[in-house]
Amino acid sequence: MTAAPEHRSDDLGSFATPSSAGEVSPAGDASPAAGDGTFPDAEPDPDADPSPDGESAAEAEPEAETEPEAEAEPVAAAERDGHAKHLAHTWEEARQAAFDCATPIPAAPVPLRDAVGRTLATDITARQDMPHYASSAMDGWAVNGAGPWILAEPGQRLAPHQASVIVTGGLIPPGAKAVLRKESGVIAEDDDGLPVLALGGTARPGEPRNGQHIRKAAEEATAGDVLVRAGVVLNPAHVALAALAGHDEVEVLGKPVVKLLLTGSEVVEQGLPEPGRVRDTFGPQLATVVEMLGGLCREQLRIGDGYTEWLEGLEDSGIPEAQNLPADVVITTGGTGVSGTDHFRRAVAELGGRLIIDGVAMRPGHPAVLAELPDGRFVLGLPGNPLAAMMALSTVGAPLLAALGHGQLPPVREVPCGTVLEPEPGRTRLMPFRLLYGMASPAQHTGPGMMRGLASADGVLVVPPHGVQLGETVPAFALPWGPAIPEPKAAESKPKSPGRKPASRTSKQAAQSGPVDWSALLD
Numbered sequence: 001m002t003a004a005p006e007h008r009s010d011d012l013g014s015f016a017t018p019s020s021a022g023e024v025s026p027a028g029d030a031s032p033a034a035g036d037g038t039f040p041d042a043e044p045d046p047d048a049d050p051s052p053d054g055e056s057a058a059e060a061e062p063e064a065e066t067e068p069e070a071e072a073e074p075v076a077a078a079e080r081d082g083h084a085k086h087l088a089h090t091w092e093e094a095r096q097a098a099f100d101c102a103t104p105i106p107a108a109p110v111p112l113r114d115a116v117g118r119t120l121a122t123d124i125t126a127r128q129d130m131p132h133y134a135s136s137a138m139d140g141w142a143v144n145g146a147g148p149w150i151l152a153e154p155g156q157r158l159a160p161h162q163a164s165v166i167v168t169g170g171l172i173p174p175g176a177k178a179v180l181r182k183e184s185g186v187i188a189e190d191d192d193g194l195p196v197l198a199l200g201g202t203a204r205p206g207e208p209r210n211g212q213h214i215r216k217a218a219e220e221a222t223a224g225d226v227l228v229r230a231g232v233v234l235n236p237a238h239v240a241l242a243a244l245a246g247h248d249e250v251e252v253l254g255k256p257v258v259k260l261l262l263t264g265s266e267v268v269e270q271g272l273p274e275p276g277r278v279r280d281t282f283g284p285q286l287a288t289v290v291e292m293l294g295g296l297c298r299e300q301l302r303i304g305d306g307y308t309e310w311l312e313g314l315e316d317s318g319i320p321e322a323q324n325l326p327a328d329v330v331i332t333t334g335g336t337g338v339s340g341t342d343h344f345r346r347a348v349a350e351l352g353g354r355l356i357i358d359g360v361a362m363r364p365g366h367p368a369v370l371a372e373l374p375d376g377r378f379v380l381g382l383p384g385n386p387l388a389a390m391m392a393l394s395t396v397g398a399p400l401l402a403a404l405g406h407g408q409l410p411p412v413r414e415v416p417c418g419t420v421l422e423p424e425p426g427r428t429r430l431m432p433f434r435l436l437y438g439m440a441s442p443a444q445h446t447g448p449g450m451m452r453g454l455a456s457a458d459g460v461l462v463v464p465p466h467g468v469q470l471g472e473t474v475p476a477f478a479l480p481w482g483p484a485i486p487e488p489k490a491a492e493s494k495p496k497s498p499g500r501k502p503a504s505r506t507s508k509q510a511a512q513s514g515p516v517d518w519s520a521l522l523d
Helices: 075-081 091-100 236-244 286-292 307-314 344-350 386-404 505-512
Strands: 108-111 140-144 149-151 162-166 178-181 185-189 195-199 226-228 249-252 257-263 296-303 329-333 354-358 369-372 378-382 413-416 428-436 439-442 459-463 473-477
Touching: 091 354, 091 386, 140 149, 226 236, 257 286, 257 307, 286 296, 286 329, 286 386, 296 307, 307 329, 307 344, 329 386, 344 354, 344 369, 344 378, 378 386, 386 428, 413 439, 439 459
Parallel strands: 149 162, 257 296, 257 329, 329 378
Antiparallel strands: 108 249, 140 162, 140 178, 149 195, 185 195, 354 369, 369 378, 413 473, 428 439, 428 459, 459 473
16 A cells, blocks of 8 residues: 555664654754654644643634744754654645555445445446336336227237236336327227227327337347446446446445544533533544545544553454455544653554654644554544644645545645735745635634634635745645635736826825735634
8 A cells, every 4th residue: 555665663762754863854944753762852832732622722822922933952952862853844745745655545346325426447337238128108008009908917918909007117018019108098898898998088099109108128228338437436326327237336446444533531522611621623523524535434433542542543453334444544633742642653653653754844733643554554643733633634634545545636726815924934834714805815713723714714825934925826725625726817918098197196106005915804
């Protein structure tokens, strides 16, 4: 399942990380790794919450007021302490690394009930003629020749001037030439008092014609005809057609099976939490988001903060809903920081895994971790704060799930920025934004533990470390549940009118002032 080389070791002391010690990133910041059995320094990270879902008092304030100036000690200071260091990936590097580390899951057959929304890997063909027998299109009588008709037992061969009762979809009996609709026939008596079928009711002259109201065999397709071509995303009509064609299952491109491991002893799933406890923000929605990103969420497990629970949660136990196969991806929430209840790296190391991504130079979502276990499973560690987790999932999880599911790297578009965004050297900032008069303005309420800003956002800005000027285009990506980012409109040059009066000084100043900052209009 993986393409990246192994960097695994049997002991925690040589637990490998993607970058070697002492390197310098373009961003210029570094963060420590567990090179000698210890983990990164304990300086608080704004995205790493002591509770998996909770919002601390500090997070209720704007991020800029709660974020430390640096997320790691300088490399030189770390070397004096004797700790091996690694460099956090840039946002672009993290996306690409998550996409490149996985190979697509092979195609496999799935039952028809699970096929809607999947991409067809091989053509669907008719296994027999469709329909495979001639049938009636109406309730009425199967008849042979002109009437009146002598009634015969249903199903037997009809001689000339005989008829038998038939229902819609019923097998046309041998000898039958047409079907007389129930509304066009009446039961009468012949000269001997025997019942006969005669035309009546709504019957028209000459009814029924030969072949009338008969669905012929192979009318829709003959055996071997291609009904649906490979590469199509299956809808309910495709699946119904496959069933008519005689299929019980169809072969589709692989999709990653995902297991969610939600952590936190203080998390409550219902009602109002008491102080010191927090509501579960992942349980109600994370599985749905994973499905939107192309995963098949087949198990969701909640555990506490103990190391044994972590280890058991990551071990391969199989998923009953996935035919007892292990998950292709395990997504955890919380536990990626450096507190005493953060066990992600230790558990992965004990299981013989290797780190692919250990931190991303971005906020929120810096403490995102991606690892691979010896059995090929990927483990994606999301920060405990809900907005930080969503940004980490978009940065690392979306490319990983796309690669495993035969997809492309999620697109990044450009949008004009409706405000000035100051530089923050060393890291990318991910800002939910709203489109206002065609320009993107950062939403409010976007602390790592907040969800209000994201709930009303039109997408997420990818603000580079050097900042953005008013009116400048800035990269952005769409939300899994939102519309695509619109393409920027090209500026149209208008020819000057020959009789136009010179613009006033006031209008000239307005024209030179550039785009208007609309961000103050946002709630």
